[in-house]
Amino acid sequence: MKEPTLNLSPSPGDEVKRTTCYMCACRCGIKVWVKDGKIRYIQGNRDHPVNQGVLCAKGASGIMQHYSPARLRKPLLRVGERGAGEFREIEWDEALDIATSWLAPIRERNPDELAFFTGRDQSQALTGWWAQQFGTINYAAHGGFCSVNMAAGGLYTLGGSFWEFGEPDWEHTRYLMLWGVAEDHDSNPIKLGLGKLKARGAKVIAVNPVRSGYGAIADEWIGIRPGTDGLFAFALIHELLKADRIDLDYLVRYANAHWLVIDNPGGADDGLFARDADGNALCWSFSSPLREAQGGGREGVDSTTGRSDPSPALPFASGEREGAFARADAIGISPAVVGEYVLPDGRKARPVFQLVADRYLDPQYAPDAVSERCGIPADTIRRIARELAAAAFDSKFSLPIAWTDSWGREHSEMVGRPVAMHAMRGISAHSNGFHACRALHLLQLLLGAIDAPGSFRYQPPYPKPIPPANRPAKARKADGTLDAGPLGFVHGPEDLVVDANGQPRRIDHAYSWAYPLSAHGMMHTVIRNAHAGDPYRIDTLFMFMANMSWNSAMNTRQTMHWLTDKDDNGDYRIPRIIYSDAYASEMVAYADLVLPDTTYLERFDAISLLDRPISDADAASDAIRHPVFDPATQLDEDGKPRDVRGFQSVLIELGARLGLPGLVNEDGSPKYRDYADYIVRHERAPGVGLLAGWRGTDGQSEGKGAPNPDQLQRYIEHGGFWHAPIPESARYYKMANRDYLQWAQRFGFVPNDAPIVMQLYTETLQKFRLAAQGHGEHQPPEEHRERVATYFDPLPIWYEPFEHDQTSRETFPLNAVTQRPMFMYHAWGSQNAWLRQITARNYLYLHPETGAQYGISDEDWIEVASHHGAITVQAKFAGNVQPGTVWTWNAIGKRRGAWRLAKDAPEGEQGFLLNHLISDVTPKGDYANADPVTGQAAWFDLRVSIRTLRDGVGESVQQFAPLDFPEANERPLRYGAGFRKDANRKVHAK
Numbered sequence: 001m002k003e004p005t006l007n008l009s010p011s012p013g014d015e016v017k018r019t020t021c022y023m024c025a026c027r028c029g030i031k032v033w034v035k036d037g038k039i040r041y042i043q044g045n046r047d048h049p050v051n052q053g054v055l056c057a058k059g060a061s062g063i064m065q066h067y068s069p070a071r072l073r074k075p076l077l078r079v080g081e082r083g084a085g086e087f088r089e090i091e092w093d094e095a096l097d098i099a100t101s102w103l104a105p106i107r108e109r110n111p112d113e114l115a116f117f118t119g120r121d122q123s124q125a126l127t128g129w130w131a132q133q134f135g136t137i138n139y140a141a142h143g144g145f146c147s148v149n150m151a152a153g154g155l156y157t158l159g160g161s162f163w164e165f166g167e168p169d170w171e172h173t174r175y176l177m178l179w180g181v182a183e184d185h186d187s188n189p190i191k192l193g194l195g196k197l198k199a200r201g202a203k204v205i206a207v208n209p210v211r212s213g214y215g216a217i218a219d220e221w222i223g224i225r226p227g228t229d230g231l232f233a234f235a236l237i238h239e240l241l242k243a244d245r246i247d248l249d250y251l252v253r254y255a256n257a258h259w260l261v262i263d264n265p266g267g268a269d270d271g272l273f274a275r276d277a278d279g280n281a282l283c284w285s286f287s288s289p290l291r292e293a294q295g296g297g298r299e300g301v302d303s304t305t306g307r308s309d310p311s312p313a314l315p316f317a318s319g320e321r322e323g324a325f326a327r328a329d330a331i332g333i334s335p336a337v338v339g340e341y342v343l344p345d346g347r348k349a350r351p352v353f354q355l356v357a358d359r360y361l362d363p364q365y366a367p368d369a370v371s372e373r374c375g376i377p378a379d380t381i382r383r384i385a386r387e388l389a390a391a392a393f394d395s396k397f398s399l400p401i402a403w404t405d406s407w408g409r410e411h412s413e414m415v416g417r418p419v420a421m422h423a424m425r426g427i428s429a430h431s432n433g434f435h436a437c438r439a440l441h442l443l444q445l446l447l448g449a450i451d452a453p454g455s456f457r458y459q460p461p462y463p464k465p466i467p468p469a470n471r472p473a474k475a476r477k478a479d480g481t482l483d484a485g486p487l488g489f490v491h492g493p494e495d496l497v498v499d500a501n502g503q504p505r506r507i508d509h510a511y512s513w514a515y516p517l518s519a520h521g522m523m524h525t526v527i528r529n530a531h532a533g534d535p536y537r538i539d540t541l542f543m544f545m546a547n548m549s550w551n552s553a554m555n556t557r558q559t560m561h562w563l564t565d566k567d568d569n570g571d572y573r574i575p576r577i578i579y580s581d582a583y584a585s586e587m588v589a590y591a592d593l594v595l596p597d598t599t600y601l602e603r604f605d606a607i608s609l610l611d612r613p614i615s616d617a618d619a620a621s622d623a624i625r626h627p628v629f630d631p632a633t634q635l636d637e638d639g640k641p642r643d644v645r646g647f648q649s650v651l652i653e654l655g656a657r658l659g660l661p662g663l664v665n666e667d668g669s670p671k672y673r674d675y676a677d678y679i680v681r682h683e684r685a686p687g688v689g690l691l692a693g694w695r696g697t698d699g700q701s702e703g704k705g706a707p708n709p710d711q712l713q714r715y716i717e718h719g720g721f722w723h724a725p726i727p728e729s730a731r732y733y734k735m736a737n738r739d740y741l742q743w744a745q746r747f748g749f750v751p752n753d754a755p756i757v758m759q760l761y762t763e764t765l766q767k768f769r770l771a772a773q774g775h776g777e778h779q780p781p782e783e784h785r786e787r788v789a790t791y792f793d794p795l796p797i798w799y800e801p802f803e804h805d806q807t808s809r810e811t812f813p814l815n816a817v818t819q820r821p822m823f824m825y826h827a828w829g830s831q832n833a834w835l836r837q838i839t840a841r842n843y844l845y846l847h848p849e850t851g852a853q854y855g856i857s858d859e860d861w862i863e864v865a866s867h868h869g870a871i872t873v874q875a876k877f878a879g880n881v882q883p884g885t886v887w888t889w890n891a892i893g894k895r896r897g898a899w900r901l902a903k904d905a906p907e908g909e910q911g912f913l914l915n916h917l918i919s920d921v922t923p924k925g926d927y928a929n930a931d932p933v934t935g936q937a938a939w940f941d942l943r944v945s946i947r948t949l950r951d952g953v954g955e956s957v958q959q960f961a962p963l964d965f966p967e968a969n970e971r972p973l974r975y976g977a978g979f980r981k982d983a984n985r986k987v988h989a990k
């Protein structure tokens with residue numbers, strides 16, 4: 001019999017489109033193979049700087065996201081009661097007419113009556129600008145409940161941050177500490193990087209109560225107790241200071257270790273930097289350097305006493321050795337980092353480093369003192385401190401790259417510090433998270449391990465000046481637009497968005513005295529406050545891609561109530577809700593008007609340097625998505641045409657209908673055709689648009705340049721991304737590297753090429769503390785004074801998370817945290833037919849010792865209770881968790897009926913959300929369950945008790961009435977069968 005002819009290398013499809021993945025926040029380059037008008041295969045793009053061809057399970061499952069039966073089909077108008085999920089389909093014209101008729105009077109009357117909150121949408125460069133044009137200060141994106149502590153802690157300290165804004169030096173680091181890193185951010189770059197480290201034999205330590213994901217391949221797992229990361233960091237700092245294993249030269253070259261801090265208790269200037277008449281920070285400089293500098297801004301560091309005897313005693317006073325006050329940024333000086341000095345006007349002052357030594361050499365931060373609270377043996381802490389120091393200082397590693405610093409000095413090499421850290425939500429989603437993040441940065445700085453070869457590295461456009469220049473909007477201009485973007489960085493109490501009585505002006509209370517540095521807004525407070533009319537009633541809540549009635553809410557039951565509650569007149573207390581989503585999520589049921597979004601393969605997007613860039617430490621990058629399909633050709637699962645539009649284009653049309661400045665021409669006609677047109681033609685500042693590549697009329701400019709009508713086409717031809725390598729001499733020490741800063745200035749990343757001085761001690765925080773102590777024009781209302789004075793410490797502090805007070809710890813003896821799985825992302829991944837096959841339900845995981853302690857057997861159904869409520873879930877033993885903590889996967893539990901899953905789907909029957917146990921306010925009920933500095937939601941402060949319920953339970957109990965969305969059929973699960981049939985037919989035909 002003749003053997004069939006087999007094609008051993010079949011082409012995956014007829015054509016391939018290179019675009020950007022949107023199955024998580026990582027934004028990898030993908031190649032989408034299409035055959036006969038359907039996606040055949042999604043492949044990683046080898047040329048793409050983010051993933052270099054790597055594709056994860058989520059990325060490959062984008063096929064099922066695109067063909068999801070949960071996709072919305074047409075605009076919807078609510079016909080039943082809010083929350084019942086009863087809608088009628090309407091046409092886009094009607095939908096936009098309705099939205100315009102709701103929003104136009106608001107803009108006329110008071111734009112703040114619109115609260116516009118977006119989720120994980122990756123288009124804040126547009127949405128924030130749109131809110132500014134509308135004139136509402138009530139805008140925020142999801143960072144407030146994700147990791148703003150991480151962003152703010154970094155930006156106020158380093159001018160950069162972990163998260164997606166920096167990375168370990170994967171090529172050179174020899175010691176990496178991962179702190180609280182889950183698997184969902186920067187996913188493929190971390191995997192690629194860890195592979196390099198493992199191949200090189202570098203040591204990887206995972207600090208996390210749960211050992212999963214990256215932690216599973218770490219050389220050492222530190223099963224820390226949640227909320228104690230800052231304390232652990234302090235103990236490491238204590239050991240490094242005690243052993244004199246710190247890089248003082250680095251600290252005075254690049255940070256403010258030598259800046260003098262005024263010591264005048266009770267005075268209005270206490271804790272501020274001593275400055276000259278022109279406002280320049282001062283230091284004390286000895287007349288002759290004790291040793292030669294190894295390069296950098298200052299000649300040398302007078303640290304003799306500080307190095308040989310780390311006692312906090314004050315070794316020098318001005319006059320004991322010859323010297324003089326000098327500008328701290330001067331060169332040719334020998335600055336003191338310890339001692340006490342008397343300023344010409346008689347005030348005393350001490351260098352920042354002296355304050356650091358005073359604080360962290362205190363025995364309360366000794367390993368033995370913190371060991372039990374952190375759950376880490378004291379010997380382990382001491383050993384890790386030794387290992388950090390050895391990796392940083394004993395390797396004598398440097399790169400033979402000549403570079404010039406900001407002061408014009410030439411260096412023949414780049415001195416390495418091959419110790420890197422990376423951190424994420426695990427340390428930041430606590431009520432003490434801001435200071436925990438600052439503590440980590442302080443630890444890095446003491447080791448000289450910021451942007452040195454082998455250490456943490458900035459990704460352009462970072463570093464930025466500290467704090468970043470843009471302040472939050474406070475006022476409206478004559479044309480109704482805001483005087484700045486609604487989100488920004490406060491520099492002092494005068495920048496708060498409060499009224500004359502110091503009360504919040506924003507609906508989420510961001511930038512108020514309760515949460516002053518809330519740089520990303522506070523999404524987790526908006527529904528409670530909108531319902532309560534605190535500080536005022538709003539008219540319309542407009543949300544995009546934010547599942548706020550389910551996994552993106554704390555206090556879920558109450559949130560659903562607030563969304564549906566009515567006043568005495570029978571009117572909804574939140575009068576109108578507009579929501580845009582691509583899928584039938586839990587939140588859709590609570591909308592009055594639903595604007596159906598496209599899938600990520602059906603529209604243009606800009607992954608912009610003005611938003612969350614995809615740069616790496618060696619290059620600036622941005623990217624686009626472009627339509628692989630016209631949504632009109634993509635039928636729903638019943639074979640009906642879908643009539644959906646990209647939200648960003650809808651927003652632009654809505655803006656034009658409303659006549660918003662910037663969105664209409666002088667004659668009132670729409671300025672932009674759609675989002676693609678906006679991406680190309682909009683200029684945020686002259687020559688600066690959403691995309692940095694192929695600018696200028698000839699397409700030859702990068703960074704800045706006139707709009708180029710062919711820009712999107714150039715991106716498409718180049719694989720969907722733009723990538724501008726940083727010159728070799730500019731790749732490290734970016735905060736004080738002349739070549740880098742001039743390169744960054746050309747791209748508009750920094751205003752000038754002045755060095756960025758990293759802040760061990762943050763004067764901004766001290767300004768708030770002084771205000772709370774009764775100084776200055778802007779002071780907090782009485783009820784906030786103690787809180788501000790306590791938590792606005794200019795050096796990092798550690799305190800018990802608010803839910804961990806003594807009573808809570810006795811009544812609820814266990815910590816409970818969620819982890820984002822590597823194989824899913826937010827709620828939209830856990831409805832994906834292929835990803836559901838990895839897991840379709842979650843358990844509460846606990847250590848077998850914990851089970852034994854509480855009489856619980858493996859797979860028992862148990863009750864889990866917090867101060868906020870109780871749920872019933874199924875327990876499962878796992879050895880990958882420290883015994884004082886229980887954990888589960890996040891966002892797998894679904895409300896029955898949502899996402900068009902079957903009413904008896906495991907996600908609804910056995911899956912559960914820990915959110916049902918998390919209150920949106922502190923146990924005392926006095927503030928949001930959030931960090932007092934930034935307002936970051938404190939998801940991971942949760943404390944619980946557990947008990948077994950042996951009998952009669954087979955489903956999780958936290959149930960809500962099923963949503964009445966039609967159930968999907970099973971057809972998509974058989975996706976690909978047609979391809980097989982075709983292939984077989986062809987073979988047999990031969």
Ligand code: SF4
Binds near residue numbers: 021056188
């Ligand atoms: S890591 Fe994220 S962006 Fe990259 S392929 Fe996976 S899902 Fe897509």
